[in-house]
Amino acid sequence: MKSVLFNMGYFLKEAYKTIRLNLLSNIFSFIGTVLILFIFALVITGWNVSNRLVLMLKEEAEISAYYEENLDEIDKDNLIGLIEEIDGVLEVNLVSQAEAYNRMENVLGNEAGILELFEENPFEEYIEIRIHLDETERVIDRIENIEGIEYVRDNREILNRIEGIVKTLNMAGYIVTAAVGITTIIIISHMIRQGIYENRFQINTLQLLGASNSFIGFPFLIAGLLMILCGGIIASVLTVIAINIGFGQLSGTIPFIPLPPKNELVKHVVVIIMTASIILGSGGSIFGLSSIKEDAER
Amino acid sequence: MIRIKGATLTYKDGTTALKDINLNIGAGELVYITGPSGSGKTSLLKLLMGVEYPSEGEVLVLGQKIAKEEKRRIRRLRRNIGPVFQDFRVIKGRTALENVMMGVRFLGFSPKKMKSESLNALEKVGLKHKYSSLVENLSWGECQRVAIARAIIRKPALILADEPTGNLDLDNAVSILELLSSLRDDKTSVLITTHATHLIDNQKDAVFIRINGGRITMEQGGRA
Known part of the structure; x- marks a missing residue:
């Protein structure tokens, strides 16, 4: 723990170097992550609105x-x-x-x-x-x-249809969530594996000097988390913009759709995106770190 | 400090690099391991570093058994060893100081202590004035000094140098060997492998071990 605290500057510097090492590839990975998280945010928003609609219809049945x-x-x-x-x-x-x-x-x-x-x-x-x-x-x-x-x-027929639509939306939501999870983990872990490969000489040297794999892997973990957290923040900003535009258009043209309070919805979606970013970033990083081989120089 | 009993090292491809090695090295000894290329010098050092494990026999380094199931402990053991490599293994894009600090980063030193100890180590190897130079701008001799500073900053009980003069000109080779042999003290043993026997002929008070074909063929200057 002490060596982690004392070396925080070093870890951040190394994480920055890892990101810069394959800059173009990492930029594309980053854009991909932002877009995936943005799609995820839109699905959550759609889910939220449709669930509210069904709940209201159920109450009003x-x-x-x-x-x-x-x-x-x-x-x-x-x-x-x-x-x-x-x-x-x-x-x-x-x-x-x-x-x-x-x-x-x-x-x-x-x-x-x-x-x-x-x-x-x-x-x-x-x-x-x-x-x-x-x-x-x-x-x-x-x-x-x-x-x-x-x-x-x-109005059973209408209610059944709406329920059917919601079930389809839910199913699509689950598929998108799984796709987001798998894709993000693969992108982040690939980025880290690439960083590890590029730094294999340094990693081997540190292993020979007696550094633990957790110490060696920490900068890569930070690099992965930084990438996805920044991606999560940008995706959240894009989602807020999309929600503002969507609310403006829906409330003008289809006023009878019961939209949830905007601030509540934004807060809900941003919390989910950032939590997912942290979880997926950690998962992807840990998955990527498994490629640090024991004494790879053997 | 080092005890090897009947150790044999056979690589995965079936090549036997060391055969029935028996060796005891105590604290504060200076040991030269000589032999032609491919004789097993580097393999012996790999065994001592725990990079390879004996196929037969027993290897104990600083009381730690070298075996596959001891991986974690071996990683910790390496913190008491100062390794010096033929290709220096300094990290490019980093300064001499950063390279030396790399030897202790994971040992819980505070940043201030890490820096002052690293500067001291660089001073010992005569490179303090170049602490801020990137290693790619240093000569090979200077790079090896950086590697030695990185090894000694940890105040190791054992320094293992694998052909440390292999890539150096005569003057640099002599001065690096002098530097390494001067690191031996009551607590620190120094093991150096080299095929350049002409550089160590005049060394007194050292143990000379000759390896050929994976076997120890001669041991002089210490215990027989």
């Missing part, structure tokens, strides 16, 4: 139950009571004809004028039921079997 026209107020109350007792039901509300009309007006916005073409309110009174998404099938089945219920409308 609701179905509409329409009842027979001849029911009086007491029957309706009884119906609501029966629905409320079903497991998986979160909230039950009666939506009047007038409210249904207002909601559609809000949905249509500027196009709401089309509703004025109807002489009478075309909407029916219905029961709005918020449910656990995972319980959809069972809850619908139970409600459909309640006496007085005419039919149940659900």
Whole structure:
């Protein structure tokens, strides 16, 4: 430990020399690392946004139950009571004809004028039921079997599609994460192996003088970590820029997408990128260091 | 300090470099190992450095057994050995001072102590005035002095010099041998291999060991 502290200047100088030794190759490795980490950051951002969307949809999952026209107020109350007792039901509300009309007006916005073409309110009174998404099938089945219920409308198809998209995104995310991990480790370890090869004479001499492999390898570890940390910082800056542009465009053109708070998202992504940089940098460096052969001059 | 009992060294390709070597070297001895090229001088030094392991027999250096399973300990043993090589093994792109400091960097010296001890070592070999010179700008004789300074800065119990004059002209060779033999004291033994026997003829108070065909053929000046 003492020799590490006393030699920090030497280690940094040697790390710098290692990077400079194959400057062009290392510049390309560095650019490659930045781009890989940037792609990783974009995938994490996409993941974050889509997970939030699904979570919100799950929370907002609701179905509409329409009842027979001849029911009086007491029957309706009884119906609501029966629905409320079903497991998986979160909230039950009666939506009047007038409210249904207002909601559609809000949905249509500027196009709401089309509703004025109807002489009478075309909407029916219905029961709005918020449910656990995972319980959809069972809850619908139970409600459909309640006496007085005419039919149940659900948005299962849309929810299933969204879930399918999210699953695909997740799968792509896992693949990209694995690709980022493997590629980064290979790039860093290759860079270190190259440095070790170029410095083999010095390494052999240090081995003959009695230096431990950990002492000999420390500058290479620093070189690998410096490269990937700088790569992580640049990738983070690029990601922040991309998030700012993306938020500006999405909130203007597709305002109904529920975006997470920007600062929270940026913080989350930067922490992940920098942590991944440290882990992958250490992993790649250690992998590369394994190429220091015991007494290679033998 | 060094005890070799019936040691044989056979390389992976089947070449036997040393056969049934028996040798005892005590503290504070100056030993010259001579013999023609390919006789086994360097192989003997490789054994003593723990770069090679005996195929048969036993080798003990400063109490440490030289064997494959002792790799870690051998690395530590080398910290008590001052190696000097025919090709100097100085690192280009570094100054004389940086090269000497390399001998103790991993020993926990503070930067201040490391620098002052390195300058002292350079002074001992007569190169203090060139401490800031890059080694590629030094003559071969000076490079060998840097290597010797790097070896002695550790105050080793054993100095192993493998053909230290091999690449030097006569004047430099004589002065390097004088320098190396002067490093011997009560605690430090010096082992020098050379094929240039004419340079060591007048050495007194030294042990002369001749190797040929991987065997010790003659031992003079010390214990028989």
